[in-house]
Structures are given as C-alpha cells and as structure tokens.
Amino acid sequence: MANFRKRSGKWQARIQRGNVTSPTKTFATYQDAQKWARKIEREYDQGHYESIKVPIPLTEALLRYETEISQYKKRPQIEKYRINAWLKTDLSLLRLHQIKTHHLAVWRNTMINKGYKPNTIRLHLALLSHLFTIAITEWGFEDLKNPVTNLTKPKCTTSKDTRISDQEIDLLIKHTQSPYLPNLIHIALYTGMRRSEIIKLTWKDINWEKNNIQVRDTKNGENRNIPLFKALKRLLLNMKSGSPGQLFPITEHAVSVAFRRSVMRSNLPNISFHTLRHEAITRFFEQGLSIPEVAMISGHKSWAMLRRYTHLQTIINLTTR
Numbered sequence: 001m002a003n004f005r006k007r008s009g010k011w012q013a014r015i016q017r018g019n020v021t022s023p024t025k026t027f028a029t030y031q032d033a034q035k036w037a038r039k040i041e042r043e044y045d046q047g048h049y050e051s052i053k054v055p056i057p058l059t060e061a062l063l064r065y066e067t068e069i070s071q072y073k074k075r076p077q078i079e080k081y082r083i084n085a086w087l088k089t090d091l092s093l094l095r096l097h098q099i100k101t102h103h104l105a106v107w108r109n110t111m112i113n114k115g116y117k118p119n120t121i122r123l124h125l126a127l128l129s130h131l132f133t134i135a136i137t138e139w140g141f142e143d144l145k146n147p148v149t150n151l152t153k154p155k156c157t158t159s160k161d162t163r164i165s166d167q168e169i170d171l172l173i174k175h176t177q178s179p180y181l182p183n184l185i186h187i188a189l190y191t192g193m194r195r196s197e198i199i200k201l202t203w204k205d206i207n208w209e210k211n212n213i214q215v216r217d218t219k220n221g222e223n224r225n226i227p228l229f230k231a232l233k234r235l236l237l238n239m240k241s242g243s244p245g246q247l248f249p250i251t252e253h254a255v256s257v258a259f260r261r262s263v264m265r266s267n268l269p270n271i272s273f274h275t276l277r278h279e280a281i282t283r284f285f286e287q288g289l290s291i292p293e294v295a296m297i298s299g300h301k302s303w304a305m306l307r308r309y310t311h312l313q314t315i316i317n318l319t320t321r
Contacts, residue, residue, distance in 0.1 A: 002037035004030065013037045015044070024143075055096040055141050062086055064139075065131045074217070075196060081253045082127045096135055101147045104128075108154065117272075118154035125153060162270050164279045175265035178258035180248050183239060185259075185276060190232040192280035192298045194219060195255055195273050201247045206236060215299070224299050281306070 003014045007026070013033040014024045027033040056064075062083050070079035086092060089107065091099055104125070111121050129148035135141045169189070173182045187198055197215050205214045211228040218224065228236070239247065248255075259273045277298075284294045291303050300306050 002034075002041060004033055004037070006030075015040050055135070055144060057093065057095050058099060059087060059092045061096055061131055061135060062092065065134065069130075069134060074219075075252070077251050077253065079127065082124050085124060086128065096132070096141065096144055099147050101149075101151050104147055104151050108151065112154060118156045122153050122156070125151065162275050162278065163282065164268075164271060164275055168266070168268055168271070171266040171268065172259075172262045176258060176262040178250075178254075178262075180250050181255070181258045181262065183235065184248060184255060186235055187232065188273065188276035189280050189283070190229055190235070191226050192277050192284065192294075193226070194277060196252055199246070199248060199250065199252050199255065202245060203240070203247065218299055222299070224296065226297050 001015070005012050005014075010026050010028055011030045011033040012024055012026045013036055015037060025033075025036055027036065066080060066083050070076050070083065073079055091103055091107065094103075108121060108125075111124075112118075125148050129146055132144060132146040132148065136144050136146070169185060172185060176182065184195075184198060187193065188195070191198075191213070193215060197218060200217065201213070201215075205216065206228070207214065208228075211233070212225040213228060214223060214225055216223050236247075256273060263271050281294060281298050284297065289297075291306050294300075294306055295303055298306070
C-alpha cells in the first residue's frame with residue numbers, strides 16, 4: 001500500500017509491506033510520486049525488490065565488511081582492531097539506517113574526552129564511512145545515507161617535526177614491560193622503517209653478505225634495500241636466533257600499545273612510534289647523507305617531502321653556533 005504526503009512543497013511517497021522497512025522517495029509532483037509507487041509495488045508483487053529489506057545491524061555489517069573487504073587490504077590486522085572497537089560501542093546495536101550524524105558526533109566527543117588522538121578518531125571514522133559506501137554500492141542498500149559525510153572531524157595538530165633525544169629513548173626503554181620494544185625502537189632509529197615494515201621483517205630479508213635488508217610490500221608498493229649500518233648489524237647479530245621466521249612475533253597494534261604505555265610512564269608528550277621514523281630521517285641528514293641517499297633508505301618517492309628535514313637541520317645548526 002502506498003501513502004503520499006506533501007512536505008516542503010514536494011511529495012513524498014511511502015510503501016508499506018509486511019515487516020520490511022518503508023521505502024520512501026520524494027518527488028516534485030504528485031504524479032511522479034504515484035508513478036514511482038506503482039513501479040515499486042509491482043516489483044514487490046513480482047518478488048524483485050530486494051533493496052527494501054531492513055538494513056542489517058552495524059554488528060552484522062562490520063563482520064561482513066571484515067570478511068569481504070578488510071582481509072584483502074594491505075594491513076588487515078589494523079582494520080580488525082578498528083572493527084572490534086566499533087563492535088564494542090552502543091552504535092553496533094543499531095541498524096545501519098538508524099545511525100545518524102548526531103550519534104557519531106557524540107561518539108567523537110567521547111573519544112576526544114578520553115584522550116584519543118585526532119588521527120586515531122579520523123581513521124576509525126574512515127573505516128565506518130567506507131563500510132557505508134560498500135553497503136550502498138555493493139550490498140543493495142541504495143537508500144542508505146552515509147552519516148560520516150557531514151560529520152566534522154577533529155583536526156590533526158601534532159607537529160611532524162617532533163624530535164626525540166637519546167635521553168628520552170633511554171626513558172622509553174627503561175619504562176617498557178615489552179621484551180620486544182627496546183629492539184624495535186633501535187631498529188626504527190637505525191633504519192627509518194615504518195612500524196608495519198619492521199613487523200613484517202623476517203630473517204630471510206637480511207642479506208649478511210651484501211650488508212642490506214630488503215623491505216618488502218611497503219606503503220608505496222615498492223620494495224627497497226636498507227644498508228646494514230654497523231650498529232644495526234651488531235643489534236641484529238645479538239638478536240639472531242636461527243629461526244627463519246619473523247624478527248618479532250608481535251602485531252602492529254601490540255607495538256602501538258606497548259609504545260603508548262611506555263610514553264605515559266615516561267611522561268613524554270606528543271611522541272608516537274612514528275616519531276622514531278622522523279627522528280631517524282633527521283639524523284641521516286645530520287650524518288651528512290644527501291636527499292637522494294635518504295630517499296633510498298626511507299622510501300620517500302617525493303624528494304620535496306624530505307627537504308623540510310634539511311631545512312630543520314639548518315635551523316638547528318644556526319641555533320647551536
């Protein structure tokens with residue numbers, strides 16, 4: 001049965017059948033609304049109107065998204081962590097069409113008040129937004145609206161030029177309870193590698209004869225070789241256990257948690273594991289390496305992204321004269 005009502009000068013048609021949601025659509029004229037309603041009712045009668053089924057709960061959508069989408073991404077473990085975080089929220093009990101922007105605004109403000117960083121919040125919202133996009137374009141829920149689209153995201157204000165001193169590094173190592181974090185920190189400082197790249201390293205990636213490490217499946221999709229500097233080689237030889245597997249039997253998320261806890265115990269502000277990469281690159285320039293040489297180690301495709309490190313070091317040199 002179709003119902004029609006006039007709202008704000010336009011006509012809204014609504015179809016009601018059994019225990020499914022009421023598909024609605026707004027038209028400029030009453031005649032167009034009637035025409036659409038007759039078409040949808042015919043599809044109902046013929047059993048062809050699948051997209052009017054009740055949109056699934058967020059819990060079910062998240063699990064389906066993990067199975068069909070997340071596991072094929074480059075970093076499925078990180079996606080799984082964010083999915084689990086959404087599963088723990090009250091929003092997971094709502095159906096997709098019930099989740100509105102104001103719900104997410106409350107969630108965002110709660111996360112901010114709990115001390116979560118803006119980028120963390122934005123990444124969680126990005127996953128949810130993509131889930132809605134998939135539900136609309138691939139799962140047959142064409143009438144859904146993405147509640148993330150109009151939400152104001154927190155601004156990322158943390159400076160990428162944050163330095164970390166040897167004393168602060170010693171503090172982090174002193175205050176960690178992770179048996180792996182000290183070596184992870186040193187490898188990051190010696191190589192400028194990303195957290196995800198270090199976690200993927202296996203002993204087979206280390207070529208002792210050629211004195212380099214091959215970094216595979218990087219963020220930009222290209223493999224690269226990193227020199228085995230003396231300090232790095234000593235560290236790896238002390239670690240070497242003869243196992244052909246990964247250097248660290250630990251997940252990216254576990255590294256982040258261990259690092260964050262060590263930072264808190266050390267009372268160090270505005271430092272993340274990624275800070276180590278920036279510090280390593282800055283130190284490469286301090287040691288006299290050129291932009292092309294550093295780019296080969298760090299994996300930066302654009303040399304322009306590295307120029308600010310040379311500019312930063314120029315300022316440091318001027319202030320220490």
